[in-house]
Amino acid sequence: MVRGKIEMKKIENATSRQVTFSKRRNGLLKKAYELSVLCDAQVSLIVFSQRGRLYEFSNSDMWKTIERYRKYTKDHETNNHDSEIYVQRLKEEASHMITKIELLEFHKRKLLGQELASCSLEELQEIDSQLQRSLAKVRAKKAQLFREQLEKLKAKEKQLLEENVRLHQKTVLEPWRGSTDQQEKFRVIDLNLEVETDLVIGLPEKHCK
Incomplete structure (x- = not known):
């Protein structure tokens, strides 16, 4: 059954x-x-x-088991509580970041000239000041890049001039460089060179016709 x-x-x-x-x-x-x-x-x-x-x-031992259980549940509750706090903090940070992004997007549209009809005079003046500051930063960065480029060009010019001088010196001196025998030959010829001259002491003679 x-x-x-x-x-x-x-x-x-x-x-x-x-x-x-x-x-x-x-x-x-x-x-x-x-x-x-x-x-x-x-x-x-x-x-x-x-x-x-x-x-x-x-x-x-029953009491040791009970104490172990109490400790485990306490730690578990603490971990759960910490996890909940951490998750809540992350949610708050995410909400703050979303709000910040929306605000930045709103300001970006205004800087691009959009949605200006709803702006007050003070807001327009603030936008104008911000644009002026941004323009000044752009110009400063542009000038810095120009200076750096100019310094590079000057360094390149100096390097080319030095290279040109070295090449010129090499071109001028190279034809006069010869072997040791040739240099010795030129030296001997120069020492044995005789030049005939007519040297007369006294008054010059008068030639009569």
Whole structure:
């Protein structure tokens, strides 16, 4: 005979309820013991009957297990609380960034000349001042780039001039450079060079016709 499925609700009959409690309590304690043995798990079980009677099982010190449970739940709650605070902070930062981006987009449209009809005189003056400051920064950056480019060109010009001088000196002096024998030959010829001159001491002679 197949036993029917028991409906999960409170048993109204007190006697039947007590019998069911006794049977299932013993079965529960047995399962806790088997779980601790088969799986080498730390198991503690506490059951109070309807009349307040205590039934317990623990394969280790019950109070140590309870303290361990309390510490775990406390740490877990702390971690959850910290996580919630962190998530809330991220949401606030994201909302702040969205607002800041929208404000920057609004100012950008105004600087581009859009939506100026709704601006007051003070806002238009502020936009004009901001544009003037931006233009001054652009001009300063442009001048700086020009100065840097000019310095580079001057350095390049100096390098080219020095290279030109070296090439000119090499071109002028190279034809006069010869071997050691040729230089010695030129020196000897220069020492033995004789020049004939007519040298007369006294008054010049008068030639008569």
